[in-house]
Amino acid sequence: xxxRAVVLLSGxxxxxxxxxxxxxxxxxxxALTFHYGQRHAREVESAKKLAPALGAAGHKVIDLDLxxxxxxxxxxxxxxxxxxxxxxxxxxxxxxxxxARNTIFLAFAVAWAEVLGSEDIFxxxxxxxxxxxxxxxxxxxxAFERMANLATKAGVERRSKLxxxxxxxHLTKAEIIRxxxxxxxxxxxxxxxxxxxxxxxxxxxxxxxxxxQKGFAEAGIPDPGSLSSLADSSRHQGFVL
Ligand SMILES: [Zn+2]
Numbered sequence: 001x002x003x004r005a006v007v008l009l010s011g012x013x014x015x016x017x018x019x020x021x022x023x024x025x026x027x028x029x030x031a032l033t034f035h036y037g038q039r040h041a042r043e044v045e046s047a048k049k050l051a052p053a054l055g056a057a058g059h060k061v062i063d064l065d066l067x068x069x070x071x072x073x074x075x076x077x078x079x080x081x082x083x084x085x086x087x088x089x090x091x092x093x094x095x096x097x098x099x100a101r102n103t104i105f106l107a108f109a110v111a112w113a114e115v116l117g118s119e120d121i122f123x124x125x126x127x128x129x130x131x132x133x134x135x136x137x138x139x140x141x142x143a144f145e146r147m148a149n150l151a152t153k154a155g156v157e158r159r160s161k162l163x164x165x166x167x168x169x170h171l172t173k174a175e176i177i178r179x180x181x182x183x184x185x186x187x188x189x190x191x192x193x194x195x196x197x198x199x200x201x202x203x204x205x206x207x208x209x210x211x212x213q214k215g216f217a218e219a220g221i222p223d224p225g226s227l228s229s230l231a232d233s234s235r236h237q238g239f240v241l
Pocket of ligand 1: 192193194195196202203204205206207208209
């Protein structure tokens, strides 16, 4: 039996590539997605298409309303910044930062990994394009991994070592796109935009749209998900628990 991995799959380029890396390394992929009240819930639809396309053995979508917490342009009544330059995007922690998001998501991933008997979690964070994100830093990941091994029955009884794999952490967006393309990802299934138009198109101006455009341009690969063929669904069709 293949080793199992829990992969946090948001529906974006990075998490899709992390899932493809896990599969390429021989893991049986169990994808975990959160519908957390994000402004761009459209990404959940992408995750539902990506999971089978990436050969996932299982996919859970967890419903978790972070709007009750707020504090982010993605979960609260705060405008999403538009038209910022790349240097400005990288200059600090943006208002699209969601308080403690990776800590919340990783806690669920650790729980599911324990149930699955998995010793590996894959997370598509990178510390290059978002150098200011506190929960994307290598030292954060190392600290969480240490905590997780203290926190679980599996860790204590089996003396197994849970590893949080971050295969993209030192890659630029362009490098991630090249890696994903080499692994056969259909990027038309991915979603990046933080603030989709009412008819379900990417806005083309938020930080995530700009970094996606820059990444594909630098990778020298056309973006199959740009403003086309993505309008079929801005609705959410329920959750698989
Ligand atoms: Zn956008």
